[in-house]
Amino acid sequence: MTRGNQRELARQKNQKKQAEQNKGKKMEGNSFQKQKETFRTSGAYDRWYEGRRLWAAVTVSIRNSTRNIWIMMKAPNDVKREIINLLLAYAFAIKHHCRNERGINYDDLNALLPPNFRLQYNSNETAANNLPxxxxxxxxxxxxxxxxxGALESTTFGLLNGTISSLVENLTAFERIGTTPIPLAYNIHLKQVITLYCLALPPQLAGNVGWWVVPVTSIAVFVFFGTDSIATEIENPFGYDANDL
Known part of the structure; x- marks a missing residue:
């Protein structure tokens, strides 16, 4: 083998090695970007899922309390319905509270709140800030x-009182989700990184895929910005959209 052939083989080997290194760097960059986007989406979904789980816990507590009141409470049915209506109103009150809607003049609450409670609520500024x-x-x-x-035995009272405490714990968890959003700086930084990545993607792909770089880049932009939009949509589960709770 001549020296010229040896030099040519060495040059080809170096080019192949350099190409593999560049490919590895691209894969690392793609992996890093995917990890950041996955963290953003999973964090937003965790907030939505926790809100859904808390709603289920509230539903279970109200159903169990309603059954216990109706069966175990020794009182007229009208009295039972009044306390059950307060339980139902509690669920609607959580909804309005999480949406920062104050007051009691809502269609879903009008038929559930007794008149004496309305008078007390309107005269108490502290209670007006937190209806639940x-x-x-x-x-x-x-x-x-x-x-x-004597209408309620001690055992039943303890059971129902524990349920009320559980409902208050759920309310506190709802407030934690609503008042602890994903940091704004993180959202801004992630959007900047996605934009820079999508702008830098065509030069990296042009040498390998040619004119296919246009549809490939378009798909990448759609995937990254679409995923980010989904995370923005579900990170606050207490709004008015169809995806909200």
């Missing part, structure tokens, strides 16, 4: 009165 807590306090006071009147 005001309802929890009202329910507990009524249960204490029912127990004192």
């Amino acid at each position: 807590l005001a309802l929890a306090q009202e329910m507990q006071l009524r249960l204490l009165q029912y127990q004192a009147d």
Whole structure:
């Protein structure tokens, strides 16, 4: 083998090695970008899923309490319906509270709140800032009165009182989701990184795919920005959109 052939083989080997190194760098860059986007999406979905799980817990608590009140409480049906309506109103109150909607003048609450509670609520500025807590306090006071009147046994009272505490815990978890958004700086930085990545993608692909770089880049832009838009949509699960809770 002549020296010219040896030099040519060495040059081809170096080119192949350089191409493999460049390919590895591209794959690392793609992997890093995917990891950031996955973290963004999974974080937003975790918030949405936790909100859905909390709604299920509230539903279970209200259903169990309704059954226990109706079966175990020794009182007229009208009295039972009144406390059950307060439980149902609590669920609607959570919805309005998470949406930062104050007051009690809503169609889903009008038929559930008793008149005496309306008067107390309108005269209490502290309660007006948190309707679910005001309802929890009202329910507990009524249960204490029912127990004192002999309409509610101590065991049943303890069970229902524990349910109210559980509902308040769920409310606090809802507030944590609503008042702890994904940091704005992180969202801005991620959008900047996606934009820079999509702008830098065509020069990397042009030498390998030719004119196919246009549709390939378009697909990449659609995937990355679409995923980011999905995360933005579901990170706050308490809005008015079809995807919200």
